[in-house]
């Protein structure tokens with residue numbers, strides 16, 4: 001009897017609710033996991049726990065699912081619009097539940113990057129006005145790399161910014177990169193980011209200099225009779241006849257403390273030296289140049305395997321083309337996976 005009454009009551013409630021309000025209920029832990037995962041970059045503007053920063057605070061604000069959805073799909077201002085494949089309807093409800101579970105902050109957090117003194121106009125726009133550089137970094141490094149890979153002109157930039165979610169997968173295919181499960185940047189609206197402004201941002205990147213798309217990947221250590229061998233593949237992902245060639249490269253691989261180099265393969269090996277930037281001993285190779293679509297393989301055999309704390313990793317540097325101002329361009333080589341199963 002009680003259950004019958006309860007379900008009758010629930011039925012009447014459903015009838016009374018406005019259409020569309022029978023929306024998904026959110027799952028707070030799932031919302032938190034999405035917010036903090038590499039699949040989204042919202043936190044670069046809204047803070048690691050939605051405390052606010054470049055963008056408004058979201059924690060404890062108790063926005064409704066409808067308000068939150070509207071802000072994400074049709075932003076009011078300069079935020080890019082995110083589509084269903086980037087943040088689904090259920091995930092929006094999960095994010096709302098997550099922020100509902102948090103107390104409101106006393107005041108917004110700091111910006112991830114502030115505007116340096118004397119910043120050129122394009123950099124001011126990218127950092128402070130539109131927030132591009134809150135994700136891309138003050139010198140737009142990865143952006144300059146993708147532009148350098150395809151010799152991007154302004155038409156290309158426009159397409160990638162205004163029609164991002166539809167076109168980005170094709171770009172990844174062009175440069176032979178493994179696409180992440182979902183695009184993390186949304187679509188900018190020309191009404192809020194006019195072409196002339198985007199042009200200033202693009203010219204800032206172009207004047208700093210495009211950079212070659214050099215990437216290195218380490219395989220897991222393989223144990224043999226005389227030690228543990230790590231294989232490194234280096235590739236220039238640029239398009240043939242369009243992408244930039246890197247010149248005078250050095251490949252630096254960190255040797256875990258206490259391990260010694262038993263042997264190496266690949267030409268240009270220079271031996272082991274101390275590296276101030278990496279604060280470690282590094283095995284060094286020199287390469288004259290790497291043109292688009294060139295690939296090289298190197299290996300190093302060590303007396304012992306690296307551990308989770310100090311596994312073989314490194315950095316590739318080049319002298320040409322050089323960035324005009326700011327930090328030197330370099331490509332980071334992520335630590336080798338610990339076992340081949342994790343490759």
Ligand code: HEC
Nearest residue numbers: 041042045055056068071075076077078079082087130131
């Ligand atoms: C480039 C920085 C930036 C990024 C990245 C960003 N936002 Fe925003 N967000 C803003 C700004 C700025 C606003 C204020 C409205 C505007 O300008 O569009 C805003 C507004 C919002 C609002 C409305 C807040 C309110 O007070 O009504 C929500 C909700 C929101 N963003 C969620 C998200 C989610 C979810 C993501 C990731 C999928 C995201 N944002 C990514 C900058 C950003």
Ligand code: HEC
Nearest residue numbers: 041130131132135142143146157160161168183184185201
């Ligand atoms: C939420 C962080 C974020 C913001 C804000 C952002 N981007 Fe991106 N952008 C990315 C990421 C990540 C990619 C790689 C593709 C992806 O995951 O969407 C990308 C890709 C691009 C690309 C395609 C080439 C490439 O490097 O993949 C261009 C061009 C670009 N962004 C320009 C801009 C401009 C201009 C702005 C500001 C108006 C901006 N971005 C704001 C994160 C961001």
